[in-house]
Amino acid sequence: MRGIFTPITKIRRQVFTEVARYAYERDLTQSDFNYFYESSYRIIPGEVAQYRDSVFKERAIIRERLRLAMGLPMRPTDTHLSLTQGMAESATPNKHLDKPLVNVIPFACEACPTDTIKVSDNCRKCLAHPCTAVCPVKAVSIGKHAAVIDQDTCIKCGRCVQACPYHAIERFGRPCAEACGADAIFSDALGRAEIDQDKCVACGLCIVSCPFAAIADKSEIFQLITAIRTGRTVYAIIAPSFVGQFGPLATPGKIISGLKMLGMARVVEVGWGADFGSMHEADEFLAQRKLS
Amino acid sequence: MDKIIVEVCAGTHCTMMGAMNIMDAVASLSEIRKDMEPCCEVEVRPIKCMDLCKNGSQGPFVTVNGALVERAESDAVMAAIMQHCSGHRKAGE
Structure with missing residues (x-):
């Protein structure tokens, strides 16, 4: 979302x-x-x-x-x-x-079901019913109105999901875990x-x-x-993604001004520190090369 | 062609309560509506704070051709737009 x-x-x-x-x-x-x-x-x-x-x-x-x-x-x-x-x-x-x-x-x-494979209303109980043929554990059978998956036997391999011509078998899980x-x-x-x-x-x-x-x-x-x-003196160290955080109307300048109006002494993009890190690393690398 | 003007308050309170998202949603839904009912054109624009939040009402505040929608959500704004659309009203008769 x-x-x-x-x-x-x-x-x-x-x-x-x-x-x-x-x-x-x-x-x-x-x-x-x-x-x-x-x-x-x-x-x-x-x-x-x-x-x-x-x-x-x-x-x-x-x-x-x-x-x-x-x-x-x-x-x-x-x-x-x-x-x-x-x-x-x-x-x-x-x-x-x-x-x-x-x-x-x-x-x-809401204790959503964990990884589940389920037959939806789209099942037409078709003549071919490839779902039963592809199941390696015989968990799919044809019930009175539609295919039925025995949840205790199902190993969630997903073969029946692939095989169904009507996209009637769906796999879903917990959004958080997924x-x-x-x-x-x-x-x-x-x-x-x-x-x-x-x-x-x-x-x-x-x-x-x-x-x-x-x-x-x-x-x-x-x-x-x-x-x-x-x-206290407070610095804002903001992630580079701040540019897209507040929509197209809020320009980087506006966001930085806003942060300063909130009371930040200074606003620095976190990548600035990474720049210094890289420069330092490069110097160190060059110094070592010269030594050897 | 009728023009339906949607003004969305872009004050702090309304922005925080989702005014920008309403603007985006209404603009994108209006694109689809233009093909369905070409009689109307919807113009969405942000405006400065309407000062309505100061008296305890809750935003976001949106006006559709001047009619105020309080605690606006994109579906309520779309419903108001459809009411103002002459072609949609005729089709419903």
């Missing part, structure tokens, strides 16, 4: 807005974070669910997203912990992100996605792939704003 504005983008931005607003408006001498108790009601107003089956669940998910946006870990689902637990301690510019950076919010996860290049997503006891943090490289692909907004990352937006507000 990258590049398409969906309710997920909206929710994500609303959460960041809440965190940023409080970071700017709060009294720096006070460490009261009660503001965040109201946040989930501002983001999910009213009594009718907009996104999921209930407003209570929607707000509960927003609350975990708020914690992650504050750079804090999620709370356990089975024990009581205050929403604001840890916020006072993490409200300083000295706080840095702790792993895990990428988190599945368990109760937001996007993950590190093979870090497995299932918990309830069939929900869970991240193997030893394998995860925090690339964020699962976050943008999950259609249920069940995966979120931590941010340091609050700590950054606090650093600026308390007079």
Whole structure:
């Protein structure tokens, strides 16, 4: 869903807005974070669910997203912990992100089926039914109305998908697991996605792939704003991809000016550091060549 | 040919809530509509902040021939465009 504005983008931005607003408006001498108790009601107003089956669940998910946006870990689902637990301690510019950076919010996860091969409505129960002939484990049979795949026997080889003349057999999986290049997503006891943090490289692909907004990352937006507000010198080191980040109307000059208006002392493209690295490497290489 | 003017607020609040994406989506959908109903031409343009977010209303704000769409999404804007399209109205009669 990258590049398409969906309710997920909206929710994500609303959460960041809440965190940023409080970071700017709060009294720096006070460490009261009660503001965040109201946040989930501002983001999910009213009594009718907009996104999921209930407003209570929607707000509960927003609350975990708020914690992650504050750079804090999620709370356990089975024990009581205050929403604001840890916020006072993490409200300083000295706080840095702790792993895990990428988190599945368990109760937001729809426990999508893992790699599955399924017969769709397109099956015409044709005379040739090559799907049965190509199956190496005899998992495909012809049922009353359509071909049937015995999920327990199926080894997901995909031969029947290729053989069907009507494209009636589809293979699908979990968008998060399909996007993950590190093979870090497995299932918990309830069939929900869970991240193997030893394998995860925090690339964020699962976050943008999950259609249920069940995966979120931590941010340091609050700590950054606090650093600026308390007079620290803050440099923005931005990835070269910033050029395409805000659409065609935002020129690089505008983005850099905007960052400076936010309070950055200087804005440097991260590639600049790489240039220095390359120059240094080249000098070293030449010096070694001369020696030998 | 009728001209339908779609103005999209490009203020900070609206931009953050997806105004630019609405502009892109409406412009690209209007291309397809032009072949279906050549009676109308849709012009999408960004405008400076309409100041509507200051009174507590939620953006993005979009006007279609002057009619305001609050909390706009691209499908709501397209629906408003189709209402303003004379050819589409006739076809629906």
